[in-house]
Amino acid sequence: MTVTVGHDSAKTRQTLTAGGKTVAYYSIPAAQAAGLGDFARLPAALKVVLENMLRFEDGKTVSVDDIRAFGDWAKQGGKNPREIAYRPARVLMQDFTGVPAVVDLAAMRDGILGLKGSAAKINPLVPVDLVIDHSVMIDEFGTPRAFQANVDREYERNMERYVFLKWGQKAFNNFRVVPPGTGICHQVNLEYLAQTVWTDTDQTGAEVAYPDTLVGTDSHTTMVNGLAVLGWGVGGIEAEAAMLGQPVSMLIPEVVGFKLTGAMREGTTATDLVLKVVQMLRKHGVVNKFVEFYGEGLDHLPLADRATIANMAPEYGATCGFFPVDDETLRYLRQTGRDEGRIALVEAYAKANGMWRGPDYDPVYTSTLHLDMSEIVPAISGPKRPQDYLPLTDAKASFAKEMEASFKRPMGVEVAVKGEDYKLSSGKVVIASITSCTNTSNPYVLIGAGLVARKARALGLTRKPWVKTSLAPGSQVVSEYLNAAGLQEDLDAVGFNLVGYGCTTCIGNSGPLQPEISAAIAEGDLVATAVLSGNRNFEGRISPDVRANYLASPPLVVAYALAGDMNIDLTTEPLGTGSNGQPVYLKDIWPTNKEIADLVHATVTREAFLKKYADVFKGDTKWQGVEITEAETYDWPASSTYIQNPPYFRGMAATPGTISNIKNARVLALLGDMITTDHISPAGSFKATTPAGKYLTDRQVPVSEFNSYGARRGNHEVMMRGTFANIRIKNEMLDGVEGGYTKGPDGAQTSIYDASMAYQANGTPLVIFGGIEYGAGSSRDWAAKGTALLGVKAVIAESFERIHRSNLVGMGVIPFEFTGGDTRKSLGLKGDETVSIEGLEGDLKPLSTVPCHITYADGTTKTIQIKCRIDTEIEIEYVEHGGVLHYVLRNLAAA
CATH class of the missing domain: 3.30.499.10 (Aconitase, domain 3)
Incomplete structure (x- = not known):
C-alpha cells in the first residue's frame, strides 16, 4: 500500500542501505542537527513516537512544535504531557472485538449512503489483520479427539460470524483474516505478522522504512513490544478510527524505566518473573505511562520471556511494556523465519536512528525501578x-x-x-x-x-x-x-x-x-x-x-x-x-x-516456523468451504441472532450537535472499586433467565446454542442486555445482591437492562457512579457501547483505566472524576439521587472542572466539583458528534 508522509520542513529525510537495498527514512539525529531538540537520550519507545511525528509533520495535525516537545520532555526529567496525533502503521484484531468492528464498518457503508456519500469510501486505509482465536470452547478434553470435536463445534456455533468475516475480507481493502485453528492473534503477530521495521512506498513512489507500530482491539497487543514493536490495546471504536485514517490522539507519555539485572535462578520461569513485575509496577503506578525495560539482565532474557513480560502490560496498568532492539531481537527474527534482508534492515535502522540497545544504552526516564532476577522465586497470583x-x-x-x-x-x-x-x-x-x-x-x-x-x-x-x-x-x-x-x-x-x-x-x-x-x-x-x-x-x-x-x-x-x-x-x-x-x-x-x-x-527451529506459516491465510477445508455472496454492502439477515445492523448511524444528521448539560439524571448503578470491563462488558456464558437469554429464547434459540456473549458481539440486542450483567458484579444500591440488578423508576429491584429501558421510555438520562480504577482489564469496546445504548450519559468515578475512558468518549459518554477527596461513600450516595452536571455547554476545555448538583431523596442538595475526563481537543469534537465513528463518517461523507 502507499503511505502518505508529511512535508518534512526540517529536512530529516535520509537514505539507508541494508540487505542490498536502499530505503528512505526519517532521521532523529538529523532532527537534532536541525536544532529541533536534544533527542539523544530519549527512551527507544519514545523515539518510535518521535519518528512518527517527523514522518507525518504537516503543519496541521503534526507541527514542528510537537517535535520540539520531545526535546523538552528530556530536559524536564521525562515529563511534557503535550497532545499529539499519532498514526500507527497497522491494526490487529481478534474476532470477539473484530466482529463488532467489522459490523460497524458495514453499518458505516449503509450510513454514508444515507449522507449521499459513496460506500467505497469506507475502507481501512492501513493494513488490518483479524485473527479468529476467541471462538473455540473446551467442550471436550482429555481425549485424542478433543481438538477435532471442539473445532467442529466451533464451526457449528459460529458459521454466521464466519460468513460475515469472510464477506468482510472480500468487501474491504487492506483487510485480511487469519482463519480459526491457526493460533492466538498476539502469537501470530509475534511469530509472523510483525516486522520490527516496516517498509512501504510513499506518494512519490520511494520505499520508506519506519518502525513497525500498531494498535490492537485486544489489550494484550502489548505482547509484541517484546520484539521492539510499539503497540497497545485500544477499544474497537478507537481502532476503527485508526483504520479509517484518524490519528490516535494522545499525550506524550511519561516513561518508566524498569531495570533488570542478574539472571533467573534454577527452577524459576518467565511466569514467576512476570508476576513479580506486575506486582511491582501496579504498586509503582503506571497507568497511562509507557514502561521500558533495560539493563544488563536483558542479555540473559530470551525474547520469549520478554514477550511474556510485555504481554501483561494491561495487568500492570501500563500503555506498553517495551523492549528496545538488540542482538536477541535479531536472533528471534531469524529463528522465526523472517527474511534476511529484513533482519539486516532492522539492525541498520535501529542503530542509525538511536533505537539500538547496546552496552552504553542509558536513556532519561521519568522514574525507574530495579529488579534483580536472581531473587525471583516460584509464584502464582490470585x-x-x-x-x-x-x-x-x-x-x-x-x-x-x-x-x-x-x-x-x-x-x-x-x-x-x-x-x-x-x-x-x-x-x-x-x-x-x-x-x-x-x-x-x-x-x-x-x-x-x-x-x-x-x-x-x-x-x-x-x-x-x-x-x-x-x-x-x-x-x-x-x-x-x-x-x-x-x-x-x-x-x-x-x-x-x-x-x-x-x-x-x-x-x-x-x-x-x-x-x-x-x-x-x-x-x-x-x-x-x-x-x-x-x-x-x-x-x-x-x-x-x-x-x-x-x-x-x-x-x-x-x-x-x-x-x-x-x-x-x-x-x-x-x-x-x-x-x-x-x-x-x-x-x-x-x-x-x-x-x-x-x-x-x-x-x-526456523524450519518449523516457515512450515506452519507458509499458508497462514488459507485455513482448513472447513474455512475454505465457507460460502459468501460478494457485495459492496452487507445484506443483513433479519433472522440472524449473531449479526445485526447496529443503530448508531440511523437517521444521523449531516452536521454534529453540541455538548449539553446533563439535567435531572437518575443513577443506574452505584459501583465499587476495580470494576473491570469483565464486570461491564458481556462475557462468558449466560442463562435463559437473563435478559439476553430471554431475547434468544423468544427467537427459538435453545439454551444449548446460546454460545457466549463474546461470540454474539455482532448483535447489539444481545450485548446491551448483557451489559453490567456479570454474575459477580455488586450494585451498592441493593444490599448483598450479586448480578446485573438495580432499582427501576418505581424503586423496585429489576435487571439493569429493564430499568434502562423504562428510564429511556420516560426520556430520563442516566449516570453511573464508581470507585477507583473503573474500567480496568481488557479493551472491550462493548463496555462502552453497552453503556451508551443503556442511555448512560456520564460515568463519575474516582479514577479510570486508560482504555475504557477512551472508549467511553468514543461512544459519546462523558467520564468524570471526583475531586477534593469526594467519593460515592463520603457523599453518602444510595442510588436514589437525582444528578445534574453543568458547565458542559459552550466553550468546554479538556480536563475542565465542572459543578455537579446532587439532589438526595429527602430533597437536600449538595454541589461538588468533578473533573471532566475529555482529555484532548479532538475528544471534545468526538463527543459533539456523538462519538468518534460519527465524526469520521461525517468527514468522509463531506470529502
Missing part, C-alpha cells in the same frame, strides 16, 4: 486479580485466609459427587488449563510443562479425576515442537490433550464442567478453584462454577492438575502417590533449566 502475587510457599496458607476473609466460607465442607468415588471440598482444583497468549508464546515454559508431564507419567501420576485439563497453544508451531520433543504424548497421558488453538479458558471459554461436579459445587456452596497459565483471573471470568482463580506457569498448571487441590503446599507436601507406592513431590518431577534449554534448542 484468587481474583493478576497483581495479587503469592510466592508458591505461601499459596496454601493464603487460600485458607481467603476462605475466611474474602469468600467467608468454612473449610472442610465435603460433598459427594454423584456417580463418582470422590468428594469435593473448597479449594479443589476443577480447572487446570495451559492457555492464553501470555505463556503460550514461550517454548521454555511449554517444554517445561511437557517435561513435568513426562516425569510425572514415569512415576505413575496423572490428573485428579475432578480436574478439567486442557492445552490450548498459541500457535501450531507449539504443537510442532512438542511433537518433535515427544512431549505431547506425555502431556496427553496426564490429561493435557490439545483442545484447540485459541484463548479458551483465559477468556471464559473453559466450557462446562461435568454436570455432577457442577451440582456438587452448588450443593455445598463450595469455593472451587481454577489454575491457568493466562493473564486474567477476575471474578466470574473463568467459569460460573469457580470462585477462586490463580495464574501460574504451565509447569505449575500441570503440577496443580496432579495435586488437584489448593490446600496442598506444593513446595513441601506430596502431589500424589507414585506407582511404586511412594509419595511424589514437586522436586521429583521438576526439570532443570538445562534440560529445558537443551530441548528448546533442539526442537524450536
Whole structure:
C-alpha cells in the first residue's frame, strides 16, 4: 500500500542501505542537527513516537512544535504531557472485538449512503489483520479427539460470524483474516505478522522504512513490544478510527524505566518473573505511562520471556511494556523465519536512528525501578486479580485466609459427587488449563510443562479425576515442537490433550464442567478453584462454577492438575502417590533449566516456523468451504441472532450537535472499586433467565446454542442486555445482591437492562457512579457501547483505566472524576439521587472542572466539583458528534 508522509520542513529525510537495498527514512539525529531538540537520550519507545511525528509533520495535525516537545520532555526529567496525533502503521484484531468492528464498518457503508456519500469510501486505509482465536470452547478434553470435536463445534456455533468475516475480507481493502485453528492473534503477530521495521512506498513512489507500530482491539497487543514493536490495546471504536485514517490522539507519555539485572535462578520461569513485575509496577503506578525495560539482565532474557513480560502490560496498568532492539531481537527474527534482508534492515535502522540497545544504552526516564532476577522465586497470583502475587510457599496458607476473609466460607465442607468415588471440598482444583497468549508464546515454559508431564507419567501420576485439563497453544508451531520433543504424548497421558488453538479458558471459554461436579459445587456452596497459565483471573471470568482463580506457569498448571487441590503446599507436601507406592513431590518431577534449554534448542527451529506459516491465510477445508455472496454492502439477515445492523448511524444528521448539560439524571448503578470491563462488558456464558437469554429464547434459540456473549458481539440486542450483567458484579444500591440488578423508576429491584429501558421510555438520562480504577482489564469496546445504548450519559468515578475512558468518549459518554477527596461513600450516595452536571455547554476545555448538583431523596442538595475526563481537543469534537465513528463518517461523507 502507499503511505502518505508529511512535508518534512526540517529536512530529516535520509537514505539507508541494508540487505542490498536502499530505503528512505526519517532521521532523529538529523532532527537534532536541525536544532529541533536534544533527542539523544530519549527512551527507544519514545523515539518510535518521535519518528512518527517527523514522518507525518504537516503543519496541521503534526507541527514542528510537537517535535520540539520531545526535546523538552528530556530536559524536564521525562515529563511534557503535550497532545499529539499519532498514526500507527497497522491494526490487529481478534474476532470477539473484530466482529463488532467489522459490523460497524458495514453499518458505516449503509450510513454514508444515507449522507449521499459513496460506500467505497469506507475502507481501512492501513493494513488490518483479524485473527479468529476467541471462538473455540473446551467442550471436550482429555481425549485424542478433543481438538477435532471442539473445532467442529466451533464451526457449528459460529458459521454466521464466519460468513460475515469472510464477506468482510472480500468487501474491504487492506483487510485480511487469519482463519480459526491457526493460533492466538498476539502469537501470530509475534511469530509472523510483525516486522520490527516496516517498509512501504510513499506518494512519490520511494520505499520508506519506519518502525513497525500498531494498535490492537485486544489489550494484550502489548505482547509484541517484546520484539521492539510499539503497540497497545485500544477499544474497537478507537481502532476503527485508526483504520479509517484518524490519528490516535494522545499525550506524550511519561516513561518508566524498569531495570533488570542478574539472571533467573534454577527452577524459576518467565511466569514467576512476570508476576513479580506486575506486582511491582501496579504498586509503582503506571497507568497511562509507557514502561521500558533495560539493563544488563536483558542479555540473559530470551525474547520469549520478554514477550511474556510485555504481554501483561494491561495487568500492570501500563500503555506498553517495551523492549528496545538488540542482538536477541535479531536472533528471534531469524529463528522465526523472517527474511534476511529484513533482519539486516532492522539492525541498520535501529542503530542509525538511536533505537539500538547496546552496552552504553542509558536513556532519561521519568522514574525507574530495579529488579534483580536472581531473587525471583516460584509464584502464582490470585484468587481474583493478576497483581495479587503469592510466592508458591505461601499459596496454601493464603487460600485458607481467603476462605475466611474474602469468600467467608468454612473449610472442610465435603460433598459427594454423584456417580463418582470422590468428594469435593473448597479449594479443589476443577480447572487446570495451559492457555492464553501470555505463556503460550514461550517454548521454555511449554517444554517445561511437557517435561513435568513426562516425569510425572514415569512415576505413575496423572490428573485428579475432578480436574478439567486442557492445552490450548498459541500457535501450531507449539504443537510442532512438542511433537518433535515427544512431549505431547506425555502431556496427553496426564490429561493435557490439545483442545484447540485459541484463548479458551483465559477468556471464559473453559466450557462446562461435568454436570455432577457442577451440582456438587452448588450443593455445598463450595469455593472451587481454577489454575491457568493466562493473564486474567477476575471474578466470574473463568467459569460460573469457580470462585477462586490463580495464574501460574504451565509447569505449575500441570503440577496443580496432579495435586488437584489448593490446600496442598506444593513446595513441601506430596502431589500424589507414585506407582511404586511412594509419595511424589514437586522436586521429583521438576526439570532443570538445562534440560529445558537443551530441548528448546533442539526442537524450536526456523524450519518449523516457515512450515506452519507458509499458508497462514488459507485455513482448513472447513474455512475454505465457507460460502459468501460478494457485495459492496452487507445484506443483513433479519433472522440472524449473531449479526445485526447496529443503530448508531440511523437517521444521523449531516452536521454534529453540541455538548449539553446533563439535567435531572437518575443513577443506574452505584459501583465499587476495580470494576473491570469483565464486570461491564458481556462475557462468558449466560442463562435463559437473563435478559439476553430471554431475547434468544423468544427467537427459538435453545439454551444449548446460546454460545457466549463474546461470540454474539455482532448483535447489539444481545450485548446491551448483557451489559453490567456479570454474575459477580455488586450494585451498592441493593444490599448483598450479586448480578446485573438495580432499582427501576418505581424503586423496585429489576435487571439493569429493564430499568434502562423504562428510564429511556420516560426520556430520563442516566449516570453511573464508581470507585477507583473503573474500567480496568481488557479493551472491550462493548463496555462502552453497552453503556451508551443503556442511555448512560456520564460515568463519575474516582479514577479510570486508560482504555475504557477512551472508549467511553468514543461512544459519546462523558467520564468524570471526583475531586477534593469526594467519593460515592463520603457523599453518602444510595442510588436514589437525582444528578445534574453543568458547565458542559459552550466553550468546554479538556480536563475542565465542572459543578455537579446532587439532589438526595429527602430533597437536600449538595454541589461538588468533578473533573471532566475529555482529555484532548479532538475528544471534545468526538463527543459533539456523538462519538468518534460519527465524526469520521461525517468527514468522509463531506470529502
